[in-house]
Amino acid sequence: MQKNNLTExxxxxxxxxxxWLPYSIFSCVTMGTVNFFHGELSSxxxxxxxxxxxxxxxxxxxxxxxxxxxxxxxxxxxxxxxxQALGGIAIRGTNHGVLILATFYCFMYATLAGxxxxxxxxxxxxxVFFTAFAFYLVYDEKLSMQDxxxxxxxxxxxxxxxxxxxxxxxxxxxxxMYLWLAVLLALTSGMCFSVNALVMKHYVNKGFTAxxxxxxxxMFCNIWLTASFIYVVSTEGFIYSVKDIIFATSASWLxxxxxxxxxxxxxxxxxxxxxxxxxLKSLVQLxxxxxxxx
Numbered sequence: 001m002q003k004n005n006l007t008e009x010x011x012x013x014x015x016x017x018x019x020w021l022p023y024s025i026f027s028c029v030t031m032g033t034v035n036f037f038h039g040e041l042s043s044x045x046x047x048x049x050x051x052x053x054x055x056x057x058x059x060x061x062x063x064x065x066x067x068x069x070x071x072x073x074x075x076x077x078x079x080x081x082x083x084q085a086l087g088g089i090a091i092r093g094t095n096h097g098v099l100i101l102a103t104f105y106c107f108m109y110a111t112l113a114g115x116x117x118x119x120x121x122x123x124x125x126x127x128v129f130f131t132a133f134a135f136y137l138v139y140d141e142k143l144s145m146q147d148x149x150x151x152x153x154x155x156x157x158x159x160x161x162x163x164x165x166x167x168x169x170x171x172x173x174x175x176x177m178y179l180w181l182a183v184l185l186a187l188t189s190g191m192c193f194s195v196n197a198l199v200m201k202h203y204v205n206k207g208f209t210a211x212x213x214x215x216x217x218x219m220f221c222n223i224w225l226t227a228s229f230i231y232v233v234s235t236e237g238f239i240y241s242v243k244d245i246i247f248a249t250s251a252s253w254l255x256x257x258x259x260x261x262x263x264x265x266x267x268x269x270x271x272x273x274x275x276x277x278x279x280l281k282s283l284v285q286l287x288x289x290x291x292x293x294x
Contacts, residue, residue: 020269023261024277030258032284035121037251039107039285044244048104052229053245055222057252062219071212088203092213093220095199099192100221106185113178123186125279127193132272134194139201141270193278197271200263210263214256 041050065071075082075089110120135141203213232239240248265274 020265020267020274021277023265024269024274027258027261027265028278028280029284030254030261031278032281033288034251034255034258035103035281035285036288037247037254038103039289040247041244041251042104042107043111044241045239047108048101048228049232049239050244051100051104051248052225052232053240053248054100054252055225055229056245057249058215058218058222058256059226060249061253061256062215062222065211065215071216072209073207073212084206085208088199088206088208088213089216089220092196092199092203092217093222095192095195096217097221097224099189099196100225102185102188102192106182106189109178109182109185113175113182115179115182120182120186121282121285123183124190124193124282125276127190128272128275128279130191130194131197131275134198135201135271138198139271141272193275196259197262197266197275200259201266201271204263204267210260214259214263218252218256 038050041053044050073082073085075086106120132141200210200213204210262274262278
């Protein structure tokens with residue numbers, strides 16, 4: 001029987017070389033759909049306000065999980081507080097919050113700069129190289145030449161998708177500043193994806209399940225989302241439509257499914273190739289835009 005103690009790693013059977021692939025592909029598809037919802041919400045509400053209704057989906061899912069299942073790790077006992085476990089969900093939740101802020105403001109500034117979101121979204125693929133470098137330093141994961149060639153093909157392909165999308169020809173006041181802000185925030189998002197990968201791999205190997213780590217981490221972030229939602233509604237009225245709530249709730253559920261699958265993939269695969277496949281979410285997002293608006 002496997003122990004779910006935070007001090008002992010999970011004992012796993014030797015995985016197949018491609019066990020991680022289905023999880024990685026599903027994570028890519030679901031996160032691409034999430035980014036489509038992010039773009040829709042950011043176009044309807046300025047800044048990060050479009051993310052505040054995420055609190056509904058996260059809160060409902062967290063409640064169902066803790067009422068219907070028994071998580072393997074407990075944070076508080078009569079004898080002590082499990083600070084390492086609490087630290088895990090705090091890091092996971094904080095990084096998720098930073099990722100939300102970076103992504104929504106990135107799309108906002110890209111829109112203000114008159115730049116197509118495909119160009120900016122392609123910069124998210126920087127997370128591939130951040131992840132490969134981080135996993136090499138932390139876990140000594142060395143990528144083969146075949147891995148690097150595959151990663152480069154994916155990054156170049158995603159970048160070309162964005163670069164060759166038609167852009168606006170009308171100059172926008174402050175365009176240069178908005179563009180640089182969008183690029184910096186896109187790079188920040190790429191780094192957040194890498195931190196997520198490291199945190200998930202580390203803490204799942206310390207006893208967390210993929211579901212508990214991500215859902216409790218999301219709930220930690222949800223404290224801020226719920227407080228922000230209440231503040232906006234109390235000061236500006238209920239500015240969200242039913243469609244906004246549906247989009248935000250769907251995005252929160254799909255984001256959880258994506259991160260759980262990504263965590264599963266990281267248990268058996270290398271961080272760099274997994275993040276490379278995950279970067280194809282830009283293609284999924286573009287496909288959805290074409291289907292919905294053309």
